Amino acid sequence: MKSEIKKYNSEDFIKEFFNDSPKLNEFFKKNIIDFFCLRIEDLTGNMKPIRPSREESHTLIFVTKGSYKTKIGFKEYTITPNKIVVLQAGTVFSVAEKLNNVKGFICHFHPNILIGKFGNVELISEFDFLNTGNYPIIDIKTDSKSALLNIFERLITEFKNENTPNLNIIHSYIYTLLTELQALLGRTVLVNQNASYQITSQFRTLIHKKVNENLKVTDFAEMMNISPNHLNKSVKKITSKSASEIISEVKLIEIKYYLYQSQLSISEISYKMGYLDSSYFTRFFKKFEKISPTEFRKMIDKS
Numbered sequence: 001m002k003s004e005i006k007k008y009n010s011e012d013f014i015k016e017f018f019n020d021s022p023k024l025n026e027f028f029k030k031n032i033i034d035f036f037c038l039r040i041e042d043l044t045g046n047m048k049p050i051r052p053s054r055e056e057s058h059t060l061i062f063v064t065k066g067s068y069k070t071k072i073g074f075k076e077y078t079i080t081p082n083k084i085v086v087l088q089a090g091t092v093f094s095v096a097e098k099l100n101n102v103k104g105f106i107c108h109f110h111p112n113i114l115i116g117k118f119g120n121v122e123l124i125s126e127f128d129f130l131n132t133g134n135y136p137i138i139d140i141k142t143d144s145k146s147a148l149l150n151i152f153e154r155l156i157t158e159f160k161n162e163n164t165p166n167l168n169i170i171h172s173y174i175y176t177l178l179t180e181l182q183a184l185l186g187r188t189v190l191v192n193q194n195a196s197y198q199i200t201s202q203f204r205t206l207i208h209k210k211v212n213e214n215l216k217v218t219d220f221a222e223m224m225n226i227s228p229n230h231l232n233k234s235v236k237k238i239t240s241k242s243a244s245e246i247i248s249e250v251k252l253i254e255i256k257y258y259l260y261q262s263q264l265s266i267s268e269i270s271y272k273m274g275y276l277d278s279s280y281f282t283r284f285f286k287k288f289e290k291i292s293p294t295e296f297r298k299m300i301d302k303s
Helices: 010-017 022-027 112-118 142-159 167-184 195-209 217-223 228-239 243-261 266-272 278-289 293-302
Strands: 006-008 035-039 050-055 058-065 068-072 075-079 083-087 093-095 103-109 137-139
Touching: 006 010, 010 050, 035 142, 058 142, 068 083, 075 083, 103 142, 103 167, 112 167, 137 167, 142 167, 195 217, 195 228, 195 243, 217 228, 217 243, 228 243, 243 266, 243 278, 243 293, 266 278, 266 293, 278 293
Parallel strands: 006 050
Antiparallel strands: 035 103, 050 093, 058 083, 058 103, 068 075, 068 093, 083 137
């Protein structure tokens, strides 16, 4: 049977990949939706290997001891101490091994956690490392480690609170955590971005949502109630790339996900990406990668 890449909400992901243990059940009984923060050690022996999957939420994994291998997108990484893994919502990832000898923290939250608190739909997009395809691994500097440890510990304390966790505290500490990580990447969070930035952010979000529909710039402009010319100028101003180039980039990343982390045939991947003609799909891929999808998959298998 061909392996599909399934997208999970938080509840279904926990049911699928965590064992049904009294200890974990106690943690997840909280009356809070789409958030948890735990030590990796809390999951030792209770977390199954994760086959290629997507989540609707973001997950940050801070490793302090030990190491493990994971596939994110179309690359494999060895995660060692003082690194934070960023699993953006919608990113394909897998972990073939159990994390029995790894210590650290895992923080899982839905984008709505911040949107609900601050009433700003664009807020989450200001942290560009949460956009699919960006910065899957962040190196933690020695002078930043203590502050990050304190934030994770505070989030764990609140999540494990015997009473209902305080959402105001959770919101504040998640925002602080994201701001710290943004600073490590040398970026500044700008609360009031200009119109071009907002248009580009909305455009990127729509591409990821509609990536399997094989849409054009005119289609996205219509959805956003702006002209194609306005969309293209805004995107070019922020990214130095045309809107069509951004669409192609996102589509290529999605195709590579399937080639790397699924067993779907080339024709099945073509169909999932909205191409009725698999030969056109192959030409599109080869135009940018200089090799065919079949050759790309063979190259991955040999590596």
